[in-house]
Amino acid sequence: MKDFVQLFTQLDQTTKTLKKVAALVDYFNKANDKDKLWTIAILSHRRPKRSVRTSLLRAWAASAANVPPWLFEESYHIVGDLAETMALMHPNLESKHDKSLSEWIEFIIDLKNLEDEHPTESEDVLATKKEKVRWAWNQLDETERFIFNKLMTGSWRVGVSQKLMTRALARHSGIDENTLSHRLMGNWRAETSSYHQLIIATDPADKISQPYPFYLAYGLEIKIEELGKPNEWLAERKWDGIRGQLIIRENQLFLWSRGEELVTDKFPEFEILTEVLPNGTVIDGEIIAYQDNQPLGFNVLQSRIGRKNVSKSILDKAPVIMIAYDLLELNGKDIRESSLQYRRQELVRLVDNAASEKLLISELVEFKEWKDLLKERADSRKYHAEGLMLKNKSGTYKVGRKKGDWWKWKIDPLTIDAVLLYAMRGHGRRANLYTDYTFAVWKGKELVPFAKAYSGLTDKEINEVDAFVKRNTIDRFGPVRSVKPDLVFEIAFEGIARSSRHKSGVALRFPRMFRWRKDKPAKEANTLEDLEKLLNLYG
The missing domain is CATH 1.10.3260.10 (DNA ligase, ATP-dependent, N-terminal domain)
Structure with a gap:
């Protein structure tokens, strides 16, 4: 110790x-x-x-x-x-x-x-x-x-990523870092494993359900033209679902989420794929809610997340498919070092042969010039997508978040101007500051809470808001303070859906503070009717 x-x-x-x-x-x-x-x-x-x-x-x-x-x-x-x-x-x-x-x-x-x-x-x-x-x-x-x-x-956090830990372990053990990343994936537990079994042993029988480390994209931070020649790249929709890895080995199916959680039991409808996909197949894709030949919103999929038992009613209300966009293992062989163009060619063949309504190929967005993608990106919400993915045809499937071959080009967020109504202290280094906020919009002359957010402000702005909260507290509810409704913030979010759990009747996806509207008085903040309009357009 x-x-x-x-x-x-x-x-x-x-x-x-x-x-x-x-x-x-x-x-x-x-x-x-x-x-x-x-x-x-x-x-x-x-x-x-x-x-x-x-x-x-x-x-x-x-x-x-x-x-x-x-x-x-x-x-x-x-x-x-x-x-x-x-x-x-x-x-x-x-x-x-x-x-x-x-x-x-x-x-x-x-x-x-x-x-x-x-x-x-x-x-x-x-x-x-x-x-x-x-x-x-x-x-x-x-x-x-x-x-x-x-x-x-059970609340351990330490300032080091698994990637750094793996790098150090590679130097200690002399085992290749990518090999270690693969061995550390999957459903192992320290209570039932040993260091030798996990790191040193290479018995294939122990690895039947083991996924590969996911390749993660960076947000596009340069002008799209700087990527080079358009004909060297593929474009796909960036789907708003759960990233997953589907594995077929020894006539068994295993489904892993990006968070390294085995979720096979959560999605029993995929079991049929063991009959149409060959052994030694590992597919990377997105699990999305899907019905009547079109994607449904993430909120539909969310109704299945976290449930211990998936009832027939839930299966009917939130049907899912996997949209496949990469192939990592073919006939039991790791093909991650092959080009994306080859991997996709083999993936298309597999999906076509499977002919299953539960497994669809991620369709390419056709373009000749970079400017052709501007409208496609802008129309993303029509497809319940978050934007576009740009992938280098010659690129390999890497481990972790690496720049160069995969970029995510997300659409601009939706925004709404809202009034700060409640504030609560933060955690860790911000424990003495009020940093967690609840925001409201107008419904007639009443302010209705609709979202919570705690990210997006600079340290200087947080200190200013904290001072305001302490000077303008109206009431206290344990660690929460009700404040004078004076401050207006532009709240950015990725999606909006109806919700019976919230007084406002709406729920936002990934809300955060986009900017402090010091130029706007509280009476000019948006209304619940404005949220309803966004809901009708994008919900």
Whole structure:
């Protein structure tokens, strides 16, 4: 644990990539295999599940610090992070333990096991949990307590990407970085795997369901003409759905989301593809809601996301297909190093042979000159698309976000002018500032909340809004403040849909603050009728 704490401190104290990679390599060189495996898991967002309810931890932490619950809650709102608040408020002790990272994680998992064995959480079980947690806190110094709390609450975040971790692991192990990226994909768990099985072993039988790392595009940040000759590029619609990888191996189908979640059970209608696609096929594409030969809005697809059970009713209301746009494996052979032109040629052949209504090819947008794409991009919302994808015909399928061969050229966002109505403190470094806002539009003489946003302002603007909130608070509701409705902001968003969950009757996709309209008084902000017009056009 002490080595992991040192690693965390080094990563937290620098923004330089080389220093982060060097710290990780040094850690991997001296850590045992169990600690290496859990470090890989933590940095791959495969941390242990939450082992104790946070309401219990808050009460126990307040008791250990000998402060009343209200003072603990106020401190939490100021600090903005529960794990850090508990670590700071506990009496400051020196480190007394010699447990490794993996041993502390096993300790945390045992707390979860207590809950699973006694789901009703009897008083004896709660007393045992409390005793164990309080004992752990007393063994750890402040930084160790913070990390222990993060692992226990299941809210771990550290300032290093999986890509950097993989780079460091490649230097430590001598294994190619792309190979490691592939091995780290899939449904592995640190509780049931080992460092050797995950990183060193190469048994193909263990990899039947394993996806490939996704290739991610950058937003187009240059003039389109600067890409070169138009005949060297393909253009496709950028679909508004769930990026997925469809795998057929050994007569079994596996479906992975870009977030490395196995979602096969969420989309049972794709099972029929095992009958029409050959073994050794891996297709990259977009899962979208689709009916009557046209895409439906993302809000329709969203009705299926997060559901544990997909009922027949849901299947009928939100039918889906996969729009295929790349082929990564053909007849069991990895073809990612082949040109896009070749991969697409083979993909078209596969999709045509499959002749399934559940698998469609991503149609090309025809153009001869770059200017031909301007109107196609502008018309994207007619297709329920987010814009265009531009892909180099000769490009290979890369790992992660790389510039050069794939660009996303999104349409300009929709916008609406709205009034700031509520504000709430942020988290982390912004815990002392009001940075999370609720916005409203006019319905007659009443302001109706319709969206929340927390991104888009500069630090200087955030400080100005924070000062306004503190000077113009009308009422308080816990951490939320109601403010004088004076400030107007232009809210940008990607899509709009009807919603029975919101008082306004609408829900926005990816709302953020586009600019502060200091030139506009609140009475000139948009209305609910304006939102309805956008809804009728683009909903």
